Amino acid sequence: MILVYFLLVPILASLLAPFLNPKRATHLVSISFLIPFMAALVSLFQFSSYDFPIMNFSPPIGEFYILVDPVSNAFGLTVCIISAMVGYYSFPYMIHRFEEMGLGEEEYRKYIIIYGVYAASMLWLVYSGNLILLYIFLEISLITSFLLIYMYGYGNRRWVALLYFVWTNVAGVLTLVGFLLTAMDNSTLAIKGISAVGMTAWLLIFVGMLVKLPGLGPHIWLPWAHAEAPTPVSALLSPLTVGLAGYVLLRMYLIDSSFIDTYRDIIMVYAIVSSIYAGFAVFRQTDYKRLLAYSTVSQMGYILIGLCLGTFGLIGVVIQYMSHAFGKSILFMTAGGIIASYHGLRDVRKMGGLHEYIPSISNAALIGFMNLGGILAIGMFGEFFILRGVVDIYGSNLMSYLPLILALVFIFVLSGWYSFYTLRKIFYGTPRGMEKPRISRYLDLPLYIIGILSIIFIFPPLITVLLKGIKAVIGGGI
Amino acid sequence: MTEILLMASVVLLTLGAAFSLKDARIGFVASVISAVLAVTSLEPEMYFFGALILVIGLLNIITLYLSDNQIKGIDYAIVAMLIFATVLVIQSTNLAVLIGTFVLVSVPTYVLVMLSENDVKLEVGIKYITFMVFATVIFIIGTFLLVYSHSNMNPTLYVIGYVLLILGLGLEVGIAPLHEWVPDVFSAADPIPVSIIASIAKFVPFIVAFKLIIATANPVTSSITMFVAFLAVLSMFAGNIGALTSREPGRVLGYSTVANMGYALSAFVAVVNFDLIYLAIAGVLMQLFANSAGKIGFFTAIKDRGVGTPFTYTFALSFIGMPPLMGFWSKLFIVLALVYSGYMWLAVLLVINSAISVPYYIRLAKELGEGWGYGVVNLVALIAAIFILMTVYPPDWFLQSVKGIVGTFVVAGV
Numbered sequence: 002m003i004l005v006y007f008l009l010v011p012i013l014a015s016l017l018a019p020f021l022n023p024k025r026a027t028h029l030v031s032i033s034f035l036i037p038f039m040a041a042l043v044s045l046f047q048f049s050s051y052d053f054p055i056m057n058f059s060p061p062i063g064e065f066y067i068l069v070d071p072v073s074n075a076f077g078l079t080v081c082i083i084s085a086m087v088g089y090y091s092f093p094y095m096i097h098r099f100e101e102m103g104l105g106e107e108e109y110r111k112y113i114i115i116y117g118v119y120a121a122s123m124l125w126l127v128y129s130g131n132l133i134l135l136y137i138f139l140e141i142s143l144i145t146s147f148l149l150i151y152m153y154g155y156g157n158r159r160w161v162a163l164l165y166f167v168w169t170n171v172a173g174v175l176t177l178v179g180f181l182l183t184a185m186d187n188s189t190l191a192i193k194g195i196s197a198v199g200m201t202a203w204l205l206i207f208v209g210m211l212v213k214l215p216g217l218g219p220h221i222w223l224p225w226a227h228a229e230a231p232t233p234v235s236a237l238l239s240p241l242t243v244g245l246a247g248y249v250l251l252r253m254y255l256i257d258s259s260f261i262d263t264y265r266d267i268i269m270v271y272a273i274v275s276s277i278y279a280g281f282a283v284f285r286q287t288d289y290k291r292l293l294a295y296s297t298v299s300q301m302g303y304i305l306i307g308l309c310l311g312t313f314g315l316i317g318v319v320i321q322y323m324s325h326a327f328g329k330s331i332l333f334m335t336a337g338g339i340i341a342s343y344h345g346l347r348d349v350r351k352m353g354g355l356h357e358y359i360p361s362i363s364n365a366a367l368i369g370f371m372n373l374g375g376i377l378a379i380g381m382f383g384e385f386f387i388l389r390g391v392v393d394i395y396g397s398n399l400m401s402y403l404p405l406i407l408a409l410v411f412i413f414v415l416s417g418w419y420s421f422y423t424l425r426k427i428f429y430g431t432p433r434g435m436e437k438p439r440i441s442r443y444l445d446l447p448l449y450i451i452g453i454l455s456i457i458f459i460f461p462p463l464i465t466v467l468l469k470g471i472k473a474v475i476g477g478g479i
Numbered sequence: 480m481t482e483i484l485l486m487a488s489v490v491l492l493t494l495g496a497a498f499s500l501k502d503a504r505i506g507f508v509a510s511v512i513s514a515v516l517a518v519t520s521l522e523p524e525m526y527f528f529g530a531l532i533l534v535i536g537l538l539n540i541i542t543l544y545l546s547d548n549q550i551k552g553i554d555y556a557i558v559a560m561l562i563f564a565t566v567l568v569i570q571s572t573n574l575a576v577l578i579g580t581f582v583l584v585s586v587p588t589y590v591l592v593m594l595s596e597n598d599v600k601l602e603v604g605i606k607y608i609t610f611m612v613f614a615t616v617i618f619i620i621g622t623f624l625l626v627y628s629h630s631n632m633n634p635t636l637y638v639i640g641y642v643l644l645i646l647g648l649g650l651e652v653g654i655a656p657l658h659e660w661v662p663d664v665f666s667a668a669d670p671i672p673v674s675i676i677a678s679i680a681k682f683v684p685f686i687v688a689f690k691l692i693i694a695t696a697n698p699v700t701s702s703i704t705m706f707v708a709f710l711a712v713l714s715m716f717a718g719n720i721g722a723l724t725s726r727e728p729g730r731v732l733g734y735s736t737v738a739n740m741g742y743a744l745s746a747f748v749a750v751v752n753f754d755l756i757y758l759a760i761a762g763v764l765m766q767l768f769a770n771s772a773g774k775i776g777f778f779t780a781i782k783d784r785g786v787g788t789p790f791t792y793t794f795a796l797s798f799i800g801m802p803p804l805m806g807f808w809s810k811l812f813i814v815l816a817l818v819y820s821g822y823m824w825l826a827v828l829l830v831i832n833s834a835i836s837v838p839y840y841i842r843l844a845k846e847l848g849e850g851w852g853y854g855v856v857n858l859v860a861l862i863a864a865i866f867i868l869m870t871v872y873p874p875d876w877f878l879q880s881v882k883g884i885v886g887t888f889v890v891a892g893v
Contacts, residue, residue, distance in 0.1 A: 058875045140807075178818075
């Protein structure tokens with residue numbers, strides 16, 4: 002039960018933070034996310050699964066409650082640790098950015114409160130036990146991230162912020178309409194009270210979340226938004242926010258899987274095409290942040306693939322979310338480190354041999370790319386369970402089974418391939434004769450903490466507890 | 480008891496207005512007491528409405544107190560009269576009283592709109608009065624046609640009455656295509672009187688119209704609700720596109736009112752399904768409350784530069800419909816009512832419209848906000864912001880309370 006009260010800590014801390022000086026505010030907000038992180042971890046170990054009622058709403062809306070189970074704990078602890086570490090990271094980075102924009106340190110007060118509310122809204126989203134409550138937090142996270150891009154982004158930031166807002170808000174509207182249709186059929190929106198989700202409602206929610214995820218086609222907003230956002234915001238947007246669309250789809254699947262069951266093959270093919278297309282698009286990028294954004298589209302394809310693959314696939318979805326979040330947040334922070342050290346350097350063509358000058362950031366990038374490629378990090382298990390899911394769902398039919406396995410293996414290889422291609426292009430190779438900058442501890446230590454966590458998660462007891470807990474929620478044998 | 484309290488309220492506000500020629504503060508005190516008396520005349524189940532109206536009304540009185548005009552002292556009494564009319568309209572089911580309150584809320588604003596710190600704004604006043612007189616006449620003709628046709632079962636007259644009623648309402652509160660006066664008056668007149676016209680004066684027309692439409696609902700209604708839906712959509716788009724293409728804050732807020740009235744009007748289509756009519760009523764009322772608090776805040780910021788940025792952003796986010804602020808819940812209730820009435824397309828258009836309003840509200844918040852907000856004007860902004868933030872605790876109580884007063888949304892003898 003204590004976890005529920007700890008969820009309040011980040012909100013209170015964010016509201017208090019503007020009254021402190023930037024450094025103290027950073028510590029306060031970051032530590033406030035570490036508290037629910039510990040609580041979620043403990044709760045994961047205890048296999049807790051309970052509802053904490055908040056209030057009863059009149060019929061079409063239904064009960065509001067906090068939903069605690071291993072799946073929300075797995076998402077929750079990921080959100081917490083990354084928000085805490087990116088919080089530390091944003092202190093030197095944003096101060097630097099304000100100087101660049103000609104703003105004073107005063108601006109940090111505005112930044113830290115919006116940042117805190119943004120991260121806290123994502124944390125509350127994964128514990129929401131009512132679809133309206135979930136929608137509320139989805140919208141809060143959207144508007145706060147929009148404000149951050151609008152105020153502190155790079156390039157044509159106002160235009161990019163609006164592009165981001167319009168696309169994701171359309172996604173939100175479609176989802177909300179889907180939720181309301183569900184409310185009409187079930188006369189409640191409490192997750193435990195919903196027994197069936199109609200096909201139209203499912204379609205609306207699915208399309209809405211596909212825009213947010215995003216899949217191939219609606220993905221055009223993402224490279225802009227993730228590249229032009231201030232880097233700490235990119236480091237939350239890409240690893241955490243977009244993947245939450247996967248969380249919503251997972252919850253809907255657990256309520257009623259009819260839609261996915263009916264259109265499994267189509268979604269599967271679409272997800273594979275989306276993932277491969279975005280994977281190849283990575284090679285064409287010359288902007289480091291844009292490159293990472295395309296890799297996000299590719300990785301989100303994994304989540305859609307996992308969604309189509311039954312019990313094992315769903316386990317794959319949860320682990321893939323965690324692994325992508327760990328890896329991508331590290332990578333965006335390395336991009337930020339380069340920007341901060343070399344006065345806004347983002348062009349991959351002008352980089353090369355950076356390992357020589359910024360070894361601490363380069364080594365962190367290696368861990369980040371290992372996560373994406375699924376090498377010796379938690380992503381390994383994500384890929385394993387997705388493959389296991391294919392065997393489970395398509396194993397009986399050799400004609401579809403073989404091409405699918407080949408396609409998936411190709412995607413995994415592609416991820417590793419572009420990872421090491423990028424790594425070589427940016428950090429290894431002939432040094433370009435740049436100067437060696439002084440890197441603030443805030444700009445590299447947080448990366449290693451996330452990196453270490455992503456590696457210790459592949460060892461017992463963490464991995465066993467995680468898998469056992471997720472299986473208990475999703476059901477099915479080992 | 481109710482009658483005595485109401486009577487006392489009227490007597491007190493009249494005396495206060497008369498004696499304020501000696502000292503404006505008498506008018507202030509008398510108006511505040513009169514407003515409180517009027518609210519206490521309500522039945523206990525309507526106290527929630529009374530309390531919220533009282534907050535909005537007192538905010539109007541305080542903003543008047545902070546500025547100057549030609550009839551200092553009497554202006555408080557005018558607001559007290561608006562509060563009185565609003566309190567009266569929610570509890571009354573009598574047709575004559577309903578029409579009376581409509582006139583009572585319309586006429587005092589004729590004086591208000593001309594006031595300012597320097598000169599009497601005659602030109603604005605004449606423009607405004609012309610439109611309002613038309614609105615009142617059309618509305619009253621519509622009312623009688625509706626009631627008459629309902630007792631005679633005459634569908635043609637019913638449709639004519641319905642259309643006239645909605646057009647009268649549209650002209651009065653500013654619903655497209657009859658919204659032309661709104662941006663002009665809102666940008667030309669003094670911000671403080673405009674904030675009163677944009678806030679507390681909007682309740683009575685909507686409540687009277689909604690009571691009449693619910694009371695006279697019959698099988699023909701479902702064929703004419705499309706008209707309301709059409710006007711609502713037109714109003715949303717006209718308001719938002721107008722606001723997006725305007726620069727002057729007063730004008731932007733005028734167009735924003737047009738859009739907000741469109742959201743409120745769309746809930747009228749819910750009369751086709753009486754099961755969940757309370758959702759529609761709750762939506763309309765809350766939409767008007769959210770609009771009032773936000774408009775008072777923004778207009779105060781236009782008048783006295785120096786309202787804090789946190790406040791202006793709170794108002795802007797509520798107008799955008801960001802959860803968990805009041806503007807979100809009002810739209811959610813309306814959208815739910817629309818979905819239940821089978822108007823899915825209208826619900827979608829409403830939500831899309833609240834999305835396209837984002838740029839201009841953010842711009843307003845940026846332009847009008849100033850620092851962190853200290854000083855007296857920020858008291859008004861603070862109360863308005865707290866009012867809007869009240870729904871951080873999910874407002875099921877509002878829904879439940881409205882359920883309790885659905886019974887009064889009828890007209891006796893119809």
